[in-house]
Amino acid sequence: MAKAAAVTLSFLLLFLSGDLLAVNGYQKTWCVPRPSSDHATLLANIDYACSQVDCRIMQKGCPCFYPDNLINHASIAMNLYYNSKGKNQWNCDFRGSGLIVITDPSYGNCLYP
Numbered sequence: 429m430a431k432a433a434a435v436t437l438s439f440l441l442l443f444l445s446g447d448l449l450a451v452n453g454y455q456k457t458w459c460v461p462r463p464s465s466d467h468a469t470l471l472a473n474i475d476y477a478c479s480q481v482d483c484r485i486m487q488k489g490c491p492c493f494y495p496d497n498l499i500n501h502a503s504i505a506m507n508l509y510y511n512s513k514g515k516n517q518w519n520c521d522f523r524g525s526g527l528i529v530i531t532d533p534s535y536g537n538c539l540y541p
Contacts, residue, residue: 455530458540459510459520460503462527469525470502476522477509485538492538503533504540511541 461470477483486492486504494500506526513519520526534540 456532457515457528457530458533459507459526460529460533461499461506462525465525467498470498473502473522473525474505477505481508481512483508507540
């Protein structure tokens, strides 16, 4: 019985320490649009994010221009905004269309901060 309690306690502490790492910023995160986001939402997110941060990295001729599509450009803009504002959960909300991920969306020479 005592051994089972010790194992349960160890698991609980491990679980909590993982949550604390994520909360304290040790877990790398990125902000991307939800796959279900529509065209108008993606455009609004790009417009808003790029009015607040420098989005030149996704201009033609820059590392993050290709693929030249709305979801890619929204992903870059939203993550630039999220990163510049301190990576708080609310900085990736974008009226419910943002999604925080733990898989780095960088590709080729396009590196997400």
